[in-house]
Amino acid sequence: MKVKYEYLTQDIIDKIEEYRKEFPYYPQQLIIPALHEILYKYRDIPEEAIYELADYLKVHPSEVEGIVTFYDMFRHKKNAKHHIRICRNLPCHLAKYKNLLKMIENLTGAKAGGNSEDGMWYIELVECIGSCAIAPAFLIDDDLYDGSQIKSEEDLRKILEKYR
Ligand code: FES
Structure with a gap:
């Protein structure tokens, strides 16, 4: 058919x-x-x-x-190669998603709500993504990450490298 x-x-x-x-x-x-x-x-x-x-x-x-x-x-953004979504709801807020966001912004060159200049990254702050147990939770494209496991920019750099 x-x-x-x-x-x-x-x-x-x-x-x-x-x-x-x-x-x-x-x-x-x-x-x-x-x-x-x-x-x-x-x-x-x-x-x-x-x-x-x-x-x-x-x-x-x-x-x-x-x-x-x-x-x-x-509400996916097409115009960057990779889309990072960071949850900002209460459990993730209490788990200091802002520290995570800052690291991600530093390493990608993108700001929340915008693209990096090289067109690689778009960062979006989102509501609960149903993964509060691993707060602060974030997604890179469709891959879910436990932000509590990221202790340093180096940890994060290793993750981002996989997408370059
Ligand atoms: S509040 Fe962040 S994943 Fe649920």
């Missing part, structure tokens, strides 16, 4: 159907995993993909749109 969507390609649909086996009752439960697949593929959530996903899951587009706008992680 030919896929009728532009963004919801067969590989993404196959993944959604795998998730459906785990969450068979409510299509709403498939929205977040499906958005992750779309983000992984396009590094962004194209507007049209929201409508295609809603159509495929038979939910109202506002249900998908609501999730995209609620979670910062789905």
Whole structure:
């Protein structure tokens, strides 16, 4: 059967159907995993993909749109090669995410909310990413890191090197 969507390609649909086996009752439960697949593929959530996903899951587009706008992680920036997201909510605040942010800013040359001059990094402060147990938590692209394990700029430099 030919896929009728532009963004919801067969590989993404196959993944959604795998998730459906785990969450068979409510299509709403498939929205977040499906958005992750779309983000992984396009590094962004194209507007049209929201409508295609809603159509495929038979939910109202506002249900998908609501999730995209609620979670910062789905507002991906295309214009830098790597996207660093640092959680700033209470547990991460108490775990001194600001120290982590400062180190990341120093090493990348980017400031929170902006790109580095070399176009390598975009830093974004985000709301809870569901990883409070490893606060201050941060993501580089889709890789999750435990900020409490980073004791020095050297530790962080080793991580960043993997993306250069
Ligand atoms: S508050 Fe930072 S990951 Fe939950």
